Amino acid sequence: MSTKIALLSLGGTIFMSQDPAGGKARPDDGAGGRLLTTVGDGVEIDSRPLANVSSSDVRPRHLAAVLTQARAAIDEGADGVVLTQGTDTLEETAFLLERYWDRDAPLVVTGAMRPASDLGADGPANLRDAVRTATAPSARGLGVLVVFDGHAHLADPVTKASSRSLSAFVSDPSGPLAIIEQDDLRLLHRPLPRTVRLPGSPPDRFPAVPVLAAGLDEDLALLDHLPPEQLRGLVIAGVGMGHVSPTAMPRLRRLLEAGIPVVVASRTRSGGTSTHHYAYPGSEVDLLEAGATMAGLLPAAKARLLLQALLATGAGPEQIHEAFSVYAS
Numbered sequence: 001m002s003t004k005i006a007l008l009s010l011g012g013t014i015f016m017s018q019d020p021a022g023g024k025a026r027p028d029d030g031a032g033g034r035l036l037t038t039v040g041d042g043v044e045i046d047s048r049p050l051a052n053v054s055s056s057d058v059r060p061r062h063l064a065a066v067l068t069q070a071r072a073a074i075d076e077g078a079d080g081v082v083l084t085q086g087t088d089t090l091e092e093t094a095f096l097l098e099r100y101w102d103r104d105a106p107l108v109v110t111g112a113m114r115p116a117s118d119l120g121a122d123g124p125a126n127l128r129d130a131v132r133t134a135t136a137p138s139a140r141g142l143g144v145l146v147v148f149d150g151h152a153h154l155a156d157p158v159t160k161a162s163s164r165s166l167s168a169f170v171s172d173p174s175g176p177l178a179i180i181e182q183d184d185l186r187l188l189h190r191p192l193p194r195t196v197r198l199p200g201s202p203p204d205r206f207p208a209v210p211v212l213a214a215g216l217d218e219d220l221a222l223l224d225h226l227p228p229e230q231l232r233g234l235v236i237a238g239v240g241m242g243h244v245s246p247t248a249m250p251r252l253r254r255l256l257e258a259g260i261p262v263v264v265a266s267r268t269r270s271g272g273t274s275t276h277h278y279a280y281p282g283s284e285v286d287l288l289e290a291g292a293t294m295a296g297l298l299p300a301a302k303a304r305l306l307l308q309a310l311l312a313t314g315a316g317p318e319q320i321h322e323a324f325s326v327y328a329s
Contacts (some may be wrong), residue, residue: 011052012086055086080134113282169242242273246281296327
């Protein structure tokens with residue numbers, strides 16, 4: 001019996017072409033057909049294009065459609081699912097899909113850093129490796145995976161670390177999950193159990209949750225012009241282990257007292273937030289005592305998505321704290 005993979009596409013650089021000068025890449029509906037000819041390995045490909053948009057235009061409704069099609073494909077006998085999209089928000093797509101993916105078969109997300117028309121296009125190799133991962137015995141039960149430049153990454157820790165390099169994605173602090181080989185994955189470490197699962201699919205749009213960055217001489221004064229009733233939640237990209245200036249604290253307390261959840265992440269690439277190292281005004285201890293939630297190892301972009309997904313289910317403070325506690329550091 002042949003191996004069957006469902007290939008879903010939202011577009012991105014992997015399905016773009018450049019002008020003759022090698023710039024100004026734009027979506028190219030013909031690139032998909034050309035790319036499919038590069039995938040061999042005796043795998044039957046069921047191609048289901050969903051959109052051809054830049055990754056900055058991917059919305060929750062697109063990912064709801066991905067989940068619908070992916071679940072249907074697995075239930076109809078596919079061995080795995082591959083999703084292609086732009087790389088700018090690929091880590092966010094993978095993280096959000098991981099919250100909802102409820103099949104044992106892998107859902108593999110990939111893309112490209114170079115357009116399909118580029119002489120050194122990386123899309124064909126990434127797509128081949130994604131298909132191999134989607135059929136790999138070792139990938140079953142691991143949830144949503146990101147495949148790029150010969151490696152597979154778990155959805156929660158993977159991050160786009162370069163806007164230009166072909167090796168654009170990294171996983172801190174553990175490194176990639178596996179090296180992709182022809183018949184299976186070579187696992188580099190044992191993954192932790194999957195966390196924070198939500199029922200169903202994301203809504204068409206998420207509740208409004210802005211991200212504000214802390215920093216030198218930043219007191220989050222913008223909050224004075226954002227009435228609490230216009231916010232469903234707030235994420236702060238804090239300095240260090242998740243800190244803000246002391247003069248920002250009254251503004252954050254005002255939101256928290258109004259029942260608006262505030263999640264504080266770290267703007268640093270690794271290490272995450274703390275719960276106990278510092279107790280000065282604006283520190284993590286001060287924020288926790290005010291009622292804020294620390295994002296732990298989640299960066300601000302992923303903390304925002306998790307908070308939005310939780311708010312969409314009607315989660316209250318206890319559920320929000322519990323969901324983020326698994327990422328505590």
